Amino acid sequence: MKCTVALFSFGLASKPRQQRNQGVTWKKPGSTGTLPPLPVPPKKPQPWVQVVGHAGSFHAGDYGMLLKRYSEGEQQCLQRLMEDSLRPFVPGYHGVVQRAEQDYNMMDDLLTHFNSPAIMDCKIGTRTYLEEELTKARERPQPRQDMYEKMVDVDPEAPTAEEQALQAVLKTRYMQWRETLSSTTTLGFRIEGIKKADGVCNTNFKRTKSREEVMQALQDYVDCNALIVKGYLRRLKELQLVLETSDFFRTHEVVGSSLLFVHDSTGKTGVWMIDFGKTVPLPPPLTLDHRTPWEEGNREDGYLWGLDNLIDVLTDILPHLNLNLTDRTSSKPKHPLQPEPYRI
Ligand SMILES: O=P(O)(O)O[C@H]1[C@H](O)[C@@H](OP(=O)(O)O)[C@H](OP(=O)(O)O)[C@@H](OP(=O)(O)O)[C@H]1O
């Protein structure tokens, strides 16, 4: 799908938006010599942007809330995450709401405190389908025509003779093909989509596979700004430490989940874990270290291995970037082969 922009399609409170702004009054300066501070005019509502994912699943709400089409599994994860050490790394969860007879999980809109942000969705892990989906596909195979078409659009040679005859592929086969076509298998993460600050959106990363291609895409995403990368690296390293001790993480298979990167021109950066639609609790006493390679039955997802690699790749691009946040005239590295040393 293409990036979707939404402007408050569902108000979450009974008070309409315009009414909320009526509390702001502009006073004349008094005659005592000291000027009272001028009230700040109300901020223009920022449009919420969806970079990738299912079309029609989200509604931007008022008061910095986001509604995502209800899934019980995701609700349980978000509830548990509110009690876990990972809480600062996920959107705040605020329960279930109903709109037009549809249930939604209500969570924080992570874009709220950014100004015209650049956004990147990176899917983490070496496997993008659940083990239970593999079992189901064997027991009751349901070849899909839509996935065949998506496959042929990218590479007409990709389907096997049997798949060509059927004009359909199994979902797990499609997902495995996407994993090996991109950097999921080799690096344990892949770029799904990027929206730059100028509004330009790119979801054409299906074939972005090699370390060099990934580095190039990341470098372009941050506009060669080392301070942004430094901010991201700080946050990712904190996340890495918390993941290593989180009870939630140890006891869940985390599949198809993304890290949402956000930054803006002030230099503010943020990274959060999103999308727990395919995150499932493990049968006790099974736990995962998220770094051991996957073998069917061990449930490992490669999440931490992918995060380790993502941190490595971001660290590797640092010497090629500009340290000067405000120098927009020199956004390309001047001597890519002789980079200046960079220290974190
Ligand atoms: O990105 P493309 O190549 O379009 O493929 C999509 C993604 O893999 C989705 O995963 P995610 O939501 O993690 O992005 C997946 O949704 P699931 O999460 O339901 O597996 C879709 O499956 P279907 O929804 O079955 O079509 C699949 O068609």
Ligand SMILES: Nc1ncnc2c1ncn2[C@@H]1O[C@H](COP(=O)(O)OP(=O)(O)O)[C@@H](O)[C@H]1O
């Ligand atoms: N809490 C959030 N705040 C801001 N944007 C979000 C949030 N959750 C999701 N998004 C946006 O929606 C996109 C799809 O989210 P995701 O949960 O992965 O949906 P899906 O389950 O349909 O794949 C993300 O790439 C991001 O742009």
